[in-house]
Amino acid sequence: MTPAIETEGLTLRYGHFTAVGDVSLRVEAGARHALIGPNGAGKTSLVHALTGNVPATAGRIRVAGQDVTVLSQAERVRRGLARTFQINQLFRGLTVIENVSLAILERERKTRQFWRSFAADRAVAEEAREHLSFAHLEEMADRPVRSLPYGSQRLVEIAIALATRPRVLVLDEPAAGVPAAQSESIFERINALPRDLTLLFVEHDMGLVFRFAERITVLVGGRIMTEGTPAEIQADERVREVYLGRRGHHGAA
Amino acid sequence: MRLIRIGAGLPLLLAAVASFFLFPEYLSLLNTLFILAIFALAYDLLQGHAGVVSLGHAVFFGMGAYTAAVLAAHGVTEPVVGLLAALLLSGLLALLLTRIVVVGNDLTRLLVTLGIGFLMLEAANQARWLTGGADGMSDFTMGPVLGLFRFDFAGETAFWYSLAALVLVYAFLWRLTTSPFGLALRGIRENVRRMPAIGAPVRRHLATAYTISGGIAGLAGALLAQTSNFASLDMLGFERSAEVMMMATLGGTGSIPGVVLGAVGFSYLKDALSAMSPKYWHLGIGLVLMLSVFVLRGGIAGGVSALLRRLRGWE
Ligand SMILES: Nc1ncnc2c1ncn2[C@@H]1O[C@H](COP(=O)(O)OP(=O)(O)OP(=O)(O)O)[C@@H](O)[C@H]1O
Numbered sequence: 237m238t239p240a241i242e243t244e245g246l247t248l249r250y251g252h253f254t255a256v257g258d259v260s261l262r263v264e265a266g267a268r269h270a271l272i273g274p275n276g277a278g279k280t281s282l283v284h285a286l287t288g289n290v291p292a293t294a295g296r297i298r299v300a301g302q303d304v305t306v307l308s309q310a311e312r313v314r315r316g317l318a319r320t321f322q323i324n325q326l327f328r329g330l331t332v333i334e335n336v337s338l339a340i341l342e343r344e345r346k347t348r349q350f351w352r353s354f355a356a357d358r359a360v361a362e363e364a365r366e367h368l369s370f371a372h373l374e375e376m377a378d379r380p381v382r383s384l385p386y387g388s389q390r391l392v393e394i395a396i397a398l399a400t401r402p403r404v405l406v407l408d409e410p411a412a413g414v415p416a417a418q419s420e421s422i423f424e425r426i427n428a429l430p431r432d433l434t435l436l437f438v439e440h441d442m443g444l445v446f447r448f449a450e451r452i453t454v455l456v457g458g459r460i461m462t463e464g465t466p467a468e469i470q471a472d473e474r475v476r477e478v479y480l481g482r483r484g485h486h487g488a489a
Numbered sequence: 490m491r492l493i494r495i496g497a498g499l500p501l502l503l504a505a506v507a508s509f510f511l512f513p514e515y516l517s518l519l520n521t522l523f524i525l526a527i528f529a530l531a532y533d534l535l536q537g538h539a540g541v542v543s544l545g546h547a548v549f550f551g552m553g554a555y556t557a558a559v560l561a562a563h564g565v566t567e568p569v570v571g572l573l574a575a576l577l578l579s580g581l582l583a584l585l586l587t588r589i590v591v592v593g594n595d596l597t598r599l600l601v602t603l604g605i606g607f608l609m610l611e612a613a614n615q616a617r618w619l620t621g622g623a624d625g626m627s628d629f630t631m632g633p634v635l636g637l638f639r640f641d642f643a644g645e646t647a648f649w650y651s652l653a654a655l656v657l658v659y660a661f662l663w664r665l666t667t668s669p670f671g672l673a674l675r676g677i678r679e680n681v682r683r684m685p686a687i688g689a690p691v692r693r694h695l696a697t698a699y700t701i702s703g704g705i706a707g708l709a710g711a712l713l714a715q716t717s718n719f720a721s722l723d724m725l726g727f728e729r730s731a732e733v734m735m736m737a738t739l740g741g742t743g744s745i746p747g748v749v750l751g752a753v754g755f756s757y758l759k760d761a762l763s764a765m766s767p768k769y770w771h772l773g774i775g776l777v778l779m780l781s782v783f784v785l786r787g788g789i790a791g792g793v794s795a796l797l798r799r800l801r802g803w804e
């Protein structure tokens with residue numbers, strides 16, 4: 237089967253510094269694939285290059301077999317590749333439902349309309365409510381995003397990405413900055429996503445990674461160190477040394 | 490906020506109509522206020538809604554003014570035709586300029602729009618054969634509006650003509666800002682970095698907004714040229730560009746009724762302060778601007794909605 241994401245020699249350099257070096261990654265369709273690595277390993281940089289947020293220095297990227305290397309970020313979104321951000325990138329002054337509606341309207345190319353009220357578009361409002369109810373945000377629909385607790389804002393991040401109707405969703409530390417109890421519920425929502433949606437997620441908490449991922453890629457110094465099933469990664473001495481060793485308190489029990 | 494957005498249009502219109510009967514000897518001043526309000530609304534579509542700044546917006550105002558004047562001087566004297574031509578030509582000019590305005594950040598945008606302003610001013614100055622250069626253009630006569638209403642010395646026709654244009658522009662922009670396109674503009678204002686991540690064509694949106702804004706600014710310029718029977722270089726000068734920014738700021742950028750009040754308030758202040766002290770009126774304007782940013786937070790509209798929130802809190 238064609239992989240959902242396939243990169244060949246993907247490289248991202250900031251000046252002389254190589255943040256992502258020669259990464260050839262394969263994420264199977266429908267996978268629950270984790271990307272782990274110590275701080276500064278280049279995980280976010282890889283997500284940037286993959287999604288077109290920052291143009292890659294070299295290499296090729298295919299999404300569902302289609303070469304998207306030269307496409308802009310927006311065009312990749314239209315081809316079904318969406319992402320969330322490690323640090324919230326929300327429309328803070330807009331309400332929760334406006335945040336999600338905007339993504340739907342862009343997807344449907346309805347943002348060219350200027351002669352009718354967006355709030356009067358029933359189909360959009362209904363779909364927006366569905367995404368909100370999935371993310372358990374229904375009660376907060378009409379509140380400005382900036383007034384939400386941080387944990388709920390993290391869920392808005394995901395709801396916006398879902399509103400683009402992705403085939404592949406890349407989640408950069410979806411639970412970053414929220415207390416452990418809440419990261420649990422965020423990952424519970426992620427786990428409830430439809431199985432035909434391919435997920436690639438970055439996460440530091442090894443407990444969560446081993447529970448929710450079916451495959452794990454370990455990135456160190458911008459390069460892939462190894463890849464395997466949770467059991468294989470857990471047993472890998474080098475991973476323990478380089479990653480778990482340094483962040484021992486996260487070590488899977 | 491929503492309350493004043495929807496509710497303020499009607500009282501404003503009533504106040505405008507009432508002013509016709511209350512201040513019959515100030516009709517031409519009121520006419521100017523309506524025109525400046527249109528210009529400020531046009532500008533604020535960029536600053537207040539899309540969150541991008543421009544320091545050369547008088548270019549479009551001036552383009553509209555000269556379009557109307559030149560047309561009238563060449564025999565096209567029906568005002569509405571001149572208005573539409575000014576709208577189209579200024580919009581077209583804005584569209585041509587989007588390529589260099591839309592790219593970059595706020596700082597480069599300020600510099601680029603400032604530069605365009607100086608270039609256009611010099612171009613209009615040099616093209617004496619068309620624009621009259623530094624002397625301006627006054628050798629044209631406007632025909633009756635729609636062939637029916639002659640411009641009179643008291644300024645009655647001009648009053649209703651400009652007010653009608655203001656009402657149309659107000660309604661159009663109000664509709665636009667609550668539309669899907671308006672939401673996309675607010676998305677750009679709130680977080681331009683996220684927009685491409687939801688598949689949004691940011692440049693396209695900005696180009697559209699810039700074109701609409703330029704067109705309406707041109708319409709305002711045409712109104713001024715037609716109702717004052719004059720077009721001159723100061724209509725596209727830097728001072729006018731700076732003033733429109735101050736009107737939007739004073740009124741509360743992002744709020745349509747606020748910006749209208751800002752245009753009126755600014756003109757009143759400028760008048761009152763320069764009567765008090767022709768030399769130091771800039772000082773007064775400066776202080777009021779500081780107040781509206783730091784104390785009212787969001788100008789007149791910001792002050793009103795803060796007050797409304799308080800009142801509601803007390804209930
Ligand atoms: N815009 C940039 N310019 C220069 N260097 C950068 C830039 N962005 C990131 N880096 C560097 O690239 C390296 C990788 O950063 P990146 O954010 O991709 O790591 P990460 O694996 O996501 O880390 P974390 O776990 O802390 O999120 C770091 O050393 C960082 O300092």
Ligand SMILES: [Mg+2]
Pocket residue numbers: 279280281322
């Ligand atoms: Mg990161």
